[in-house]
Amino acid sequence: MTAHHQPNDTLRWGVLGATSYIATHLMPAIAATGGCALSAVASRPERSAAAAELGRPFGAAVHQDYAALLADPAIDAVYIPLPNTDHVEWTLRAVAAGKHVLVEKPMAMDEDGCTRIEKAAEAASRTVMEAFMYRFHPQQRRAAEILASGEIGELRLVRASFAFRIESGSGNIRLDPALGGGATWDVGCYAVDAPLLFFGQAPQQVTARFSSRPGLTVDTSAVATMDFGQGRSAVVDYSIDYGPRAAYELQGTRGTLMVRNAWAMTGEDGAITVLTQDGVREETVPAANHYQLQVEAFARAVRDGGPAPMSLSDSRRTARVGSALVASAAAGGAAVDTSEDVPGAR
Known part of the structure; x- marks a missing residue:
């Protein structure tokens, strides 16, 4: 249950963590969405001048820190693109302050964090959604339509890859x-989410092997498998060591659907190839601003008081699978159960 906004009300947004990337992709998407306004930005106190500069083209006020923005009664919703370790804390604080929240993936790095957020959102009647912008690109809807049509038969295997190199010593927070x-x-969040989206459920178990680039302590490449039961599987790989690569394949009993640029950038057409015994055909999906489509869908859910299109149960499932991959890699690639309420290696 979420609080309704009147259709003519403007949904006033604040951004916690204004960076150049956010100012390029998310802030324009919010500002361009009908019925939405980018009203305020906030950053760490030492970056407030930079945040003010990023917010200026949108007419956004700047707050000296995150807490000050959450205390602003003129803000209805916040977007949270902070480092992964801060997502749960600031989402809970935003909900407690009465804000609706669109939080960057991963919502949490374990299922418990998502459960805490879900309970808080329900108690406060706030809409909270994890930001998986690719789900809102027409390319994904078209792939789902082709799959549902039966053209490639029954889905048996999903292959998903997402990779781009991040240089050592770059100061990128993904290396910390x-x-x-x-x-x-x-990148793993996206590759892992694709099979969960198309199979529409969590796998029964997963296995994973990670590697780390010399000199780094975070995982930088991974290959994982997922068992969905009844002969259905997924194979995923992701990396910040190599790339670029962004693709998934849906293997059916009668054919294959390939999405060559699965996480397309704004302005980039989608590209789908369908291979069956009847031959090969190509489809082009016109470019779309999936960041804006995501904001529009979230705003509709807030106004209508309906469920968010990326549900909190989806987010719990994604977090459960991600933490199971970490556990499997730590156990040398042992299979880890990802069924409901049955964690642990076996």
């Missing part, structure tokens, strides 16, 4: 273990 860095909780 204290901030929840590593490939699994960054």
